[in-house]
Structure formats: C-alpha cells, structure tokens
Amino acid sequence: MSSASPRPRLEHQNTADIIEHNYFNENQRPAALEKHTALARDFINLHAAAGRRVVLVTSGGTTVPLERQTVRFIDNFSAGTRGATSAEYFLEKGYAVIFLHRQFSLLPYSRHYSHATDCFLDFLHEGPNGSVVANEEYREKMLKVLRQYTSAKRERLLLTLPFTTINDYLFVLRAVSQLMRPLGPSGLLYLAAAVSDFFVPPERMVEHKIQSTNAVDTPTERDAEAAAENEKGSEEEAFDNFDSSPSVPRSKRLIIDLDPVPKFLKNLVDGWAPEGMIVSFKLETDPAILVHKARYSLERYQHHLVIGNLLSTRKWEVVFVAPGQKDRWIRVPQHRRKKTASTVGTSVPVVGPSEDEKPLDPKDLPEGE
C-alpha cells in the first residue's frame, strides 16, 4: 500500500507533504504495520458494505524510546479511559469501531474490571462445585457489560489495534486514515490519544542501553579517562556553560535532546481522510490557555471539532470548540462525579455519562459558556 513504499519527491509538494515524506521514509515502519493494515482494510470493507458508519478511535499515550533496543522510554499519563469509554458509546450508537490503542491501556468493556482500581477478582467468589460466580451486588451490571461485549465481538463491530511508540502510532494512524478515505463523511476519526510532542530522531538514537558507568570500557580507556579527570580537577569538571547549579558533572548526567514530532493533523485533514469527520482533543494544564489553544488548533487544521480538557478536571468537564459556534462546556453535575484519590485511570464519566449513570440532561449544561 502507499504508506509502505517510499514515494518519489514531487516538484510541487508543499511543506506538509515534504515533512510527511521525510518522516515516513526516515523512520522505521513498525513490524506489525502490514498485519494491522490488512485487518483494518477487511473491517472497513465489511462494514462499508453493510452501510454501517465506521469510527477510528485513538486512545492512550504513545512512548518515546531512548534506545533502539529499548530499556528506557518517555511516557505520559493517559490510561485510555476517554478512548475506551467513548468506544463503548460509539458501539451503542451503531458504529463499527477501530480502536487504535496503547498496548495494555484500558479497553472497551473490560475497562470496568481491569487495572488497579477495579481488579476483576474483587467482583467474583467461589460458587458450588468449583464454579466462579459474580458477587450479587455487581451481577446486573456485569451481565449487561458482558452482553454488550459478546454482542460487539459476535457482530465483529470492534477491531482493536495496539501501538506502543509514537512511531508505531503515526504509521498505523496514517494507514488506517487512508483506508477510511472512501467512506467520506460517514468515516469518523476521533483522536483521543495523548500523542508525544517530542521524540529522539533515528539518527540520534543509540542502539544499546544507555550506560550510567564506564564499566564496559577497556581498562586502558578507563585509566585514560580517570587520568584526564584528575588532571582537570573536580572543581573545573563540575561546571560548564550550561549549568547554573551543577551538583553532578555534566559528563555523568543523562541529557536528552529531543526533536519536535511533526504535526500530522494537517496531512490527515487535507490528504489522508479529507472528507472524513475529524474530531481531535486538546489537553492542557493551564485553564487560561485551553480554549485559545483549542480554537487555534481548529483554525490551523480546519477540521470539525476540538474537544478541550484539563488534566485535573478531564473526568467531568470538557469544552467543545467548533467552527462558527460558541464554545460549549459539558459538565457532569457535581453530585454525579466520582471521588477518586487521583484523576488517573479511574472509570468516571467521559464525554457523556459513564455507562452506569443516567444520560446527561441538557438542563445540567451551563448556559452561555
């Protein structure tokens, strides 16, 4: 397919095309790309033939490896709650869902019974003759979730595709978006993943685990280094032009030098799925800039909707920023917010109510915000 083979440079390529060409030619395609593309192609064809709407939901955080044989990587907070929960609502509304998610992050349906806050074993007890039985108080909800899950599986309505690194994510996102192109406006792209903004480009990535000591140097190299260090004197070694208050010499620290990850939303909107309905998310921590950044993104990329959220309040409020419309805040009313020690990784309402709660009543939405 087109994403797999290097394309020749065109005379009149614009900057976004050149950046795309360079990124996808210079970075290694993931081993599972062909397999995931083939699964997505079959899935889209199946549902397009049945006249069903298809949504691509992206979910969870991408990693930034520091070594080719990766021991260490940079990650982010996202547990995939938004994506997994939203996928359930899309299924309920009749969509077929391609769930492009960070490996081991929350999945639709199983999210209710996974991860540290909700260990599935706490919902079960031993029944007669060595059987396993759901605890009475959870049975009704569990049965409902189980039925939704088995029905989605039986009807082949949910395709789950895992990624780990930012590079895996970008390659598969491009391939699946391009496959969705023929769906036109009945293809929805719902981009809830927390995508890394910085990465180590291939030419600067080391092959092996970054070392914290010089124990693997030969004795001669070590002796020479030690002698040089003695000569310089510890006073001089502790400082260089970059350091304001060094407590450890620069030579012993890990200094990570990252490049920006290209912003491919423009390519997605203009080229990969130009007629698709595109919803992106914007996460910030500073309330003063959230709406401005969401609007900026909308104007820059010219898509259909940006959903803004703040790290600390994302479980119960979001702002919809759409072209030609006033910003619209959607909030879960105070009395229906779940209390959690941390806002990370819990299954509380996302866009719309959580599965076990009543739908949001429009009167609960604040006026004129």
Ligand code: PAZ
């Ligand atoms: O996965 P989660 O439910 O913990 O968090 C969801 C989210 C905050 C990652 C998502 O709503 C979002 O804003 N995604 C886009 C992040 C960004 O600005 O890149």
